[in-house]
Amino acid sequence: MTTVYYTHLDAPVGPLLLTADPDGALTSLSVPGQKGGRGVRDDWRADPGPFRAAAEQLAAYFAGERTEFRLPLRASGTEFRRAVWAALDEVPYGTTVTYGEIAARIGASRVAVRAVGGAIGANPLLILRPCHRVIGANGTLTGYAGGLERKLRLLTLEGALPAGTPGQPGRGAALRAR
Template identity: 45%
Template sequence: MTTSWTIYESPLGPLTVIAGASGMSRIRFPGSDERLDEAGRRPAAFAVATEQLDEYFAGDRQAFELDLDLSAGTAFQRKVWVQLRVIPYGTTVSYGDLARAIGRPDRLRAVAATVGRTPVPIVIPCHRVIGADGSLTGYGGGLHRKQALLELEARGAAGQAPEPAWAFRQLTLS
């Protein structure tokens, strides 16, 4: 399989965006120790994805329209990831809500683990899943990034402009 990738400079820090032949397969937050072959770096191949990410961070996009390659996940994981994409922009659900939505309230821990393994965060909005008591729980990019994404969406859902990029970056670094 041919893997291509690029670095997208987001308000959350540099994101490594990776795709295979059938679509985007991963987004990695800063700090990932995964080594990628420099020959696979193809920024032009990600023009649509980076444009949609720009629109999202500017508050102009609420859902992504990108081809995704989720073939590395099990059938159960793919079911959870599909359900994550149904969570409306600017809202949150609990892990229990998510487990019930896929018809598996008995698999709460497996649902939570799957959310934590979402290969394409932001595009698949795993940041919209919170604890039953409303608390923020684990996020691969760190809770500060999860909070920043939720605040970005809350402002957008309320019809407010997003924070300036410098303020957003400061929020994520604090």
């Protein structure tokens, strides 16, 4: 059995649970209440060591000082899901795309938009793989496994939504390991 390492980080969008494989590649980043999110299992090993770079980069992201992540990621999924996730990786900071645009980027037909949405919803690496940047065709914030409030906060942080939206977080909030 392969060892799964994990750690918790406190972030401006709530507590984060990160997991990594023995090689140090991140396998998931999830939040409490996340649809399909992970929970700590008894056979996992708590160890913040493999997550130092991720903690530093996430802290810089939440402080508005980092716009992309340079971390080893290893999430398992079907070929279709991996294609969708690779398309997510190409969505620039501070921008949004629609589910239809992601479908087009991977060469899928408009009929496949629902399947694309399912693959985006199954993304095990929230924030790091920016599924929060995908919006509905009519510009609405639709679906986010971490909850629409988090999606709104992330898009506001990135400047993809108007600054000063009431009740939205400012930049510079600290990220703390726990």
